[in-house]
Amino acid sequence: MDIFLIIAGAALVTFVPRVLPLMLLSRINLPDWGMRWLNYVPIAVMSALIAEELFIQDGELSLLASNMEWIAALPTFWVAIRTRSLLGSVIAGILSLMLLRFFF
Amino acid sequence: MKLETAGLEPHAAPQNEDSFLKGVKDCLPTLLGYLSIGFAAGVVEKTAGLTIAEIAMMSIILYAGSAQFIASGMIAAGSSAASIVITILFVNLRHLLLSAALSPYFRHLTPLRNMLVGSLLTDETFGVAIHKSASRRNISEKWMHGLNIAAYLNWIIANLAGAFLGQWITSPERFGLDFALPAMFIGLLVMAVQSRKKYAIDIAVGLIAVLIAVGVSLLWSPSMGVITATLVAATCGMGIEKWK
Numbered sequence: 371m372d373i374f375l376i377i378a379g380a381a382l383v384t385f386v387p388r389v390l391p392l393m394l395l396s397r398i399n400l401p402d403w404g405m406r407w408l409n410y411v412p413i414a415v416m417s418a419l420i421a422e423e424l425f426i427q428d429g430e431l432s433l434l435a436s437n438m439e440w441i442a443a444l445p446t447f448w449v450a451i452r453t454r455s456l457l458g459s460v461i462a463g464i465l466s467l468m469l470l471r472f473f474f
Numbered sequence: 475m476k477l478e479t480a481g482l483e484p485h486a487a488p489q490n491e492d493s494f495l496k497g498v499k500d501c502l503p504t505l506l507g508y509l510s511i512g513f514a515a516g517v518v519e520k521t522a523g524l525t526i527a528e529i530a531m532m533s534i535i536l537y538a539g540s541a542q543f544i545a546s547g548m549i550a551a552g553s554s555a556a557s558i559v560i561t562i563l564f565v566n567l568r569h570l571l572l573s574a575a576l577s578p579y580f581r582h583l584t585p586l587r588n589m590l591v592g593s594l595l596t597d598e599t600f601g602v603a604i605h606k607s608a609s610r611r612n613i614s615e616k617w618m619h620g621l622n623i624a625a626y627l628n629w630i631i632a633n634l635a636g637a638f639l640g641q642w643i644t645s646p647e648r649f650g651l652d653f654a655l656p657a658m659f660i661g662l663l664v665m666a667v668q669s670r671k672k673y674a675i676d677i678a679v680g681l682i683a684v685l686i687a688v689g690v691s692l693l694w695s696p697s698m699g700v701i702t703a704t705l706v707a708a709t710c711g712m713g714i715e716k717w718k
Contacts, residue, residue, distance in 0.1 A: 372555060373524065373528055373549060374528075374531075375555055376545060376549065376555045376558050376559065377528065377531055377532050377535065377536060377545070378535070379555065379558075379559040380536050380541055380545055380558065380559055380562045381535040381536045381537075383559055383560075383562055383563035383566065384536055384537075384538050384541055384562065384563075384566045384569070385593060387563075387566055387567055387568075387569040387570040387573065388566075388569045388572075388573055388592045388593060388594075388595045389573065389588070389589045389592035389593055389595075390570070390573065390592075391570055391573035391574035391577050391592075392573045392574075392576060392577050392580055392588040392589070392591060392592040392595075393585040393586075393588045393589050393592070394585070395574055395577035395578075403712065405574075406712050406715060406716075407708055407709065407711075407712045408567065408570055408571055408708075409571065409670075409711075410676075410679050410707065410708040410710075410711030410712060411564065411567045411568060411571075411704060411708045412567075412568040412571065412662070412663075412666045413663065413666055413667065413676050413679050413680055413683070413707075413708075413711070414679055414680070414682075414683040414703060414704045414706075414707035414708045414711070415564045415565055415567070415568070415683070415700065415703075415704045416659045416660075416662055416663035416666065416680075417663060417679070417680035417681075417683035417684050417687070417703070417707070418683040418684065418686070418687035418699065418700045418703035418704055418707070419540075419544075419565070419656075419659050419687075419700055420656055420659045420660060420663065420684075421683070421684040421687040421688050421703075422687050422688070422691055422696050422699060422700060423655065423656035423659070424656060425688055426688065426691045426692070426696055426699075429691070429692070429695075429696070430692070431688065431692060439653065439656065442650070442653055443656065443660060446653075446656075446657045446660045446661075447660055447664065450660050450661045450663075450664035450665070451664055451668070454664070454665055454668060455507075455661070456507055456511070456597065456598070456658060456661040456662065456665070457506060457507035457510060457511070458661070459657050459658065459660055459661030459664070460507075460510060460511055460514070460654050460657045460658050460661065461510070462657065463650070463653045463654070463656065463657025463658075463660065464514070464649070464650040464651060464653050464654055464657060465650065466650070466653075467650035467652075467653040468648070468649055468650035469650075471647070471648065471650065
């Protein structure tokens with residue numbers, strides 16, 4: 371039941387941002403500062419999520435060599451910058467971490 | 475190439491006439507990406523303890539890769555429902571921008587029909603659609619539905635395939651599959667920064683977000699870390715832009 375509610379809630383907060391601008395923007399315009407603030411949300415949220423994925427493990431800071439995720443992030447960034455491809459980045463990341471875990 | 479086609483088919487659709495099937499065809503180049511990310515999401519969801527029915531429901535009504543990874547990770551970690559939903563809200567706020575950017579090309583439709591167009595909007599279908607918009611004043615509704623629905627069905631199939639195979643994959647870590655999510659975020663971040671060409675401010679905003687996320691996660695909780703970092707760093711970006 372709880373999981374059902376989480377999925378339904380998540381679906382709702384995903385649905386609204388998807389459809390609202392398309393439905394309304396032909397009629398009204400967002401204030402300028404609102405658009406500018408929204409412009410930085412993707413950068414901020416992605417950076418925060420990446421940082422948590424790479425540096426936090428079980429609520430502790432993990433910068434050690436035993437945590438290989440941040441090392442795998444380096445080739446992932448490189449491939450992302452070079453290819454500008456979501457698929458390329460994902461494959462580079464998965465392969466890097468798989469190889470790192472295999473060898474170390 | 476374009477001129478040639480126009481010459482051969484003089485009566486072929488001045489604008490607005492791209493068919494549903496053309497939309498499906500234009501979706502094909504993105505299918506491999508959907509398949510692999512959707513497959514990884516299905517495996518991660520399954521190993522996080524979700525049932526096949528929950529995974530199906532997620533891919534059908536949520537239909538957002540990053541949100542599905544986050545939901546399964548946070549459910550497995552025992553986070554509260556509210557913090558999961560708020561984190562997903564922030565992650566998917568970027569859709570506001572995608573939807574807003576497409577809105578000029580769908581002014582010919584009623585709000586209700588625009589709702590249907592937007593309900594299946596993703597990073598990838600946006601990418602294809604905005605590319606299409608470069609040569610048109612309006613985007614065909616049928617074409618957009620073809621594009622969206624092809625991507626949608628492909629995603630659901632990939633998710634369920636991952637979920638079924640996930641039953642036999644006991645440790646997705648061994649294959650690096652748990653890294654699909656951070657890698658996807660890295661891809662989305664890099665593409666966002668590269669398309670905006672505001673490198674200095676964007677990098678500053680990113681670094682602020684990293685510091686706050688790590689700090690708040692250590693002192694408080696990881697889900698609050700993402701929320702706080704997003705609010706503060708986006709506001710900083712707006713401030714820097716204004717005072718520069």
